[in-house]
Amino acid sequence: MxxxxxxxxxxxxxDTAPVIQRAEEVTHGWLEQNFPRITARYSVADLMDLRREVSANEPERAFDFTYMRRKTFHIVAQEVGYPPAEVVDFAFAVFLRERHRVxxxxxxxxxxxxxxxxxxxxxxxxxxxxxxxxxxxxxxxxxxxxxxxxxxxxxxxxxxxxxxxxxxxxxxxxxxxxxxxxxxxxxxxxxxxxxxxxxxxxxxxxxxxxxxxxxxxxxxxxxxxxxxxxxxx
Ligand SMILES: [Mg+2]
The missing domain is CATH 3.40.50.1000 (HAD superfamily/HAD-like)
Incomplete structure (x- = not known):
């Protein structure tokens, strides 16, 4: 039975690839409006590369896409002098909202x-x-x-x-x-x-x-x- x-x-x-691609772009646009020093330093492709690097450094958590994305936002915020706590939750929320527009x-x-x-x-x-x-x-x-x-x-x-x-x-x-x-x-x-x-x-x-x-x-x-x-x- x-x-x-x-x-x-x-x-x-x-179809997942176009959804993720658009979500990356929309999130980048949102960062540009709200935390422009991040996007002045990191393009959409740079952020994707950085996330791959973060995953490669923590292979045991690489499948946890939520963790990897949040960690990437944390790193770039810190890098350009924004308090990560002001960036991470909001940027990830923007990404997730777009990621669900399938x-x-x-x-x-x-x-x-x-x-x-x-x-x-x-x-x-x-x-x-x-x-x-x-x-x-x-x-x-x-x-x-x-x-x-x-x-x-x-x-x-x-x-x-x-x-x-x-x-x-x-x-x-x-x-x-x-x-x-x-x-x-x-x-x-x-x-x-x-x-x-x-x-x-x-x-x-x-x-x-x-x-x-x-x-x-x-x-x-x-x-x-x-x-x-x-x-x-
Ligand atoms: Mg599948």
């Missing part, structure tokens, strides 16, 4: 609405998007992010935590995501069944251990029916 379906967020429910792929709402009530739905993400800020919370039972469980995908922790909280067995749960390592390999290692959402139709013949491959979420309800039947054998 399949009782629960866990879904990745970034690049599964929306455009859902067309297949997201119809599919989630169809699955809701039929399966228990959970959002599992390595990122810092929150489903309630995107207007999706009513369709999910809960969401877990890497930051909360302390390890990022593909580590099995987020998957085993979700199953424990649902009180369902991993093999009674299907994870759906776009990333072959984070979503497919990670969830499979935790004992979940897996569906690879291959929106880009990457070269066929890619070796994948996914139980099924789909190109649109519209295919998901039928694939879940199939998995349920094969699981019952």
């Amino acid at each position: 399949i009782y629960a379906v866990t879904l990745d967020l970034d690049d599964t429910l929306w 455009t859902l792929f067309d297949d997201v709402l119809p599919t989630l609405q169809q699955l809701h009530g039929q399966y228990r739905l959970v959002a599992l993400s390595n990122g810092n998007a929150e489903i309630d800020r995107i207007g999706l919370a009513h369709l999910f039972e809960f969401a877990l992010c890497a930051r909360e469980v302390g390890r990022p995908k593909p580590h099995p922790a987020i998957y085993t935590s979700a199953c424990a909280r649902l009180k369902v067995q991993p093999h009674e749960t299907v994870h759906v995501g776009d990333h072959l390592e984070h979503d497919v390999a990670g969830a499979a290692a935790a004992g979940l069944r897996t569906v690879w959402l291959n929106r880009q139709r990457l070269v066929s013949g890619v070796q994948t251990t996914a139980d099924a491959e789909i190109h649109s979420l519209i295919e998901l309800p039928e694939v879940l029916d199939d998995l349920r039947r094969t699981g019952d054998k």
